[in-house]
Amino acid sequence: MAAAAYGCCRATAQDFSAQLTAEMQADAGGHTNMSSLLRIDFMQPLCKGVRLDMAVISIARTRSGGIDGSRQGFSNIDEDNTTLAPAVAGLTFTSGGSMLFAGIRNMNEDYFTAHFMSLFTNSSCGIFPTISANYRIANYPLASMGIHLERKIRELTVMASVYNGVGYKSFSGRQNVFRLCPESDGLFSILSVNYQNNGSTFNIGANLHYGNNVSYEELAGTATAEKAQKTQKKTATGAVWGYAELMIAPRMCAIMQYSANPSKGVICRRYAGIGLVRTMRNAELGVFADRAVYKDETEWAAELTCRINCLGRGYLQPAIHLIKNSDGAYCAGLLRMSYTI
Numbered sequence: 395m396a397a398a399a400y401g402c403c404r405a406t407a408q409d410f411s412a413q414l415t416a417e418m419q420a421d422a423g424g425h426t427n428m429s430s431l432l433r434i435d436f437m438q439p440l441c442k443g444v445r446l447d448m449a450v451i452s453i454a455r456t457r458s459g460g461i462d463g464s465r466q467g468f469s470n471i472d473e474d475n476t477t478l479a480p481a482v483a484g485l486t487f488t489s490g491g492s493m494l495f496a497g498i499r500n501m502n503e504d505y506f507t508a509h510f511m512s513l514f515t516n517s518s519c520g521i522f523p524t525i526s527a528n529y530r531i532a533n534y535p536l537a538s539m540g541i542h543l544e545r546k547i548r549e550l551t552v553m554a555s556v557y558n559g560v561g562y563k564s565f566s567g568r569q570n571v572f573r574l575c576p577e578s579d580g581l582f583s584i585l586s587v588n589y590q591n592n593g594s595t596f597n598i599g600a601n602l603h604y605g606n607n608v609s610y611e612e613l614a615g616t617a618t619a620e621k622a623q624k625t626q627k628k629t630a631t632g633a634v635w636g637y638a639e640l641m642i643a644p645r646m647c648a649i650m651q652y653s654a655n656p657s658k659g660v661i662c663r664r665y666a667g668i669g670l671v672r673t674m675r676n677a678e679l680g681v682f683a684d685r686a687v688y689k690d691e692t693e694w695a696a697e698l699t700c701r702i703n704c705l706g707r708g709y710l711q712p713a714i715h716l717i718k719n720s721d722g723a724y725c726a727g728l729l730r731m732s733y734t735i
Contacts, residue, residue: 409437415471417730419461427457429472433481443489447497449482453535462724465527465693466686467517468715469728473535479563480571481537491546498571500537500561504544504553505586508595510639510647510671513680515713515728516697518667523686524633524655527662529559529603531582536561539574551588556581559605580605580628593647595639602632631657645673649682663687677702691720708733 416430431453438446453476462468484497502520511519517526521533532538540557559580562569573579586599605628635653642648649669655662667684683696699713711730717723 407439409435411435411734413732413734415730415732417469417471417728419469419472419726419728421462421724421726425457425461427455427461427472429453429455429469431471435482440485443487445486445488447482447484447486447495449480450478451481451535452477452479462717462726463719463721464695464715464717464724464726465688465691465719466523466684466695466717468515468695468697468713468717468726470515470517470520470534476535476563478565479535479537480565481534483571493542493544495542497539498537499532499540499542499555499557500534501532501555501557501584502534504542504555505584505599506637508597508637508639510649510669510678510680511637511651513671513678513701514669514682514697514699515711515730516682516684516695516715518665518684518686518695519669519682522633522635522651522653522665523662524635524653524660524665525601527686527688528631528633528655528657528660529582530561531559531603532557532561536563537571538562539572549590551590553586553588554584556583558582559603593641596636597638598634598636600632600634602630604628604630629657629659631655631660633657647671647673651684661689663689676704693717693719705733707735 412434414432419427419429431451433449433451436448440446453473455472455475480498481500482498482503484495484499487494506521526533532540538558538561540555542555543553545552558574559582562571562573564570580603582601582603584599584601586597589596633653633655637651640648649671651667653665664687665684667682669680669682671678671680677700679700681698686693696716697713699711701709701711703709709732713728715726
């Protein structure tokens with residue numbers, strides 16, 4: 395959608411888009427679930443180099459909780475029912491190869507978004523569990539107040555962000571996304587360096603979280619919630635990671651991932667994954683396996699998936715998952731459909 399505007403500091407167009415993604419899930423035990431994600435994006439240029447960015451998400455599912463015992467999650471869209479949660483709301487400033495964003499943001503907008511990794515539905519092919527399992531931060535479906543910086547120098551992209559230390563998804567109440575409380579929530583910072591050349595991608599990064607590992611939501615409802623958040627001893631913990639998408643042949647990409655969080659008391663300490671993606675005319679076929687080391691168990695997961703482009707702006711994607719942890723071995727599958735307007 396486009397609308398004209400005139401003036402010395404007015405932009406010429408606005409952009410609107412919506413994407414609906416829905417999937418059917420089932421496991422070998424006969425459990426089933428349906429899950430859907432609706433994302434609506436809006437962008438309005440305000441003047442040269444300045445624009446307003448907004449995005450909201452709604453999530454619906456028919457079954458509370460997962461259908462298997464996976465800790466990583468074999469579906470990267472399946473979450474609790476949510477209505478119009480903000481994912482992005484703020485101002486973006488651009489100049490040459492630099493970008494600055496200030497406002498509400500979900501870190502999935504910028505980090506761990508490599509093309510071939512994004513093919514897989516395993517949640518760990520997004521933000522690694524050494525981060526997502528250890529902190530209740532601005533990770534899907536949550537967002538928080540923050541600042542994001544990017545600088546592109548030829549094939550090199552450097553990104554850095556600072557967020558409120560806890561993510562939220564409400565517009566109002568004490569747990570709203572406008573909350574910026576370093577005293578109680580702490581702070582979360584992240585740095586990433588990305589290099590692209592001849593179709594291959596190499597990324598290294600690190601994060602630092604200062605605060606406690608108990609979120610405001612977990613303490614909400616108790617008489618000492620706010621006091622506990624403010625008085626509990628805060629610590630600095632962090633993770634490092636690296637991943638690569640290496641073009642080993644025409645239309646063939648190898649994926650390698652590794653991350654470690656050596657901090658004391660974290661839930662997930664190490665993570666590693668490998669995969670292979672074959673690109674075809676109207677489809678991508680991929681196989682992936684990973685290992686996540688938690689403080690009380692180790693989980694292995696594998697995925698075979700194929701994304702088939704159809705209807706111009708849509709795709710159809712079946713996926714089969716094998717998961718093994720201390721609770722046993724599981725087999726689950728999903729059929730995902732998505733369309734963008």
